[in-house]
Amino acid sequence: MTSVVEAEAGRPVDLGRTAPRSRFTVGRTLRYVVLLLFVLVVLVPVYVLLVTSFKGPGDAAPTRAWNLPQVWTTANWETAWSTLAPAIARTVQMVVPAALISAFLGSLNGFVLSRWRFPGADLVFTLILFGMFIPYQAVMIPLNQLVLGLGVPSGVPSLILLHVVYGIPITTLIFRNYYMTVPQELIEAARVDGAGMLRTYAWIVLPISVPSFVVVLIWQFTSAWNDFLFAVFFSSSQNGPVTLALNNLANGALLQDYGVSMAGALFASLPTLLVYVLLGRYFMGGLMSGSVKG
Incomplete structure (x- = not known):
């Protein structure tokens, strides 16, 4: 039997308990080194x-x-900022509405496909996900003709439309997985109270969707900000985003100015870096919130 004595505070102390193991083991040290x-x-x-x-x-x-x-x-930073500042402003005008609209549409799709079942729901969900696996390069020419046929102006308007459309599959997937974890009792209680689909979504589901919205907004913001292929096809140096302006900055001179190019690259990557630094823990928490059932 292990011996027990009274400590100074009056609590029993187990003298037979072994001392805690050292925190710095060989395996842990190797992990830290790696x-x-x-x-x-x-x-x-x-x-x-x-x-x-x-x-x-x-x-x-x-x-x-x-x-x-x-x-x-700091001359390189001044030159890079004066060159990229208009493009950065256009990029903000493009990524903010594109991320918000695609997140909202994905939330609606995810709710309907997870809780309001209808004939062919699984087929519709499969077709939506199919859009994630279509390479952009394979549809760029017909997509360009479609945008021109719709009369959407080049630059920010066309880029917003494209990023919203191509963001719907991934946003739908994330929200559907998250809404599958919402207790069915909440939805049934709203139905009993006479709430329809839209009212249930607005008053019950939307307020608890903040974790998924954080994930989707970060994902869409980063994807739209770093996009270059759409920028090349659907914008120009006068109305394009920062990725296109950065490419022109790096390749626009016969003699490569590495200092200005590096400063421009830092300017272009700073917004996405700040988003991940400030919201990174919410991003991981949002991903895990829809990973388990219950």
Whole structure:
């Protein structure tokens, strides 16, 4: 029998209990070393990108990519900002409505396909998901003709339409999986109270859909912001997003200015980086919220 004594606070203490194991075991140390190596591999390009953005034209050369700047300068950042600022503003005008509209439509689709069953619901869901597996390159020419036939102006309006349409399959999938975890008793209680489909969605389902909306908005924001293929086909340097402007900035001169290109790349990637830093934990929580039933 293990011996028990009274501690100073009056609580019994089990003297037979073994001491806790050391936190720093060999296996855990190896895991930390491997994780540290992965972090270094990821951060090496970031280091080169950041250091080069502060180098002058003569200092920013491939042979000196690892060296610190001989003279630190912010001229590259000023040039990149003056060039990319209009495109960044157009990109914000494009990604915000595209993410919001596709998220709302995906939420409606997910609710209907998960809770309001109708004949052929599974077939409709399969056809919607089929849109996720169609390569953009395979339909770019007929898609261009369709947009022109609809009379949608090039630039921000056409890009909003395309990102909404191509975002519906993934948003529908995420919301449907999430709504499948909503207790059926909530839906039945709303029906008993006389609520129809739209009222049930607006007053019962929509308020508890915040985790999935966070996931979908982050996903759609990042996808639309980083898109380049649609930008090439459906916009120009005068009305296109930041990815197109960044490409023109990097390839627009005979003599490559690496410092300006690196500063421009940082400007272009900063919004998506901030979104993941600020909302990353909500993103993972939203993904896990629809991964289990109950």
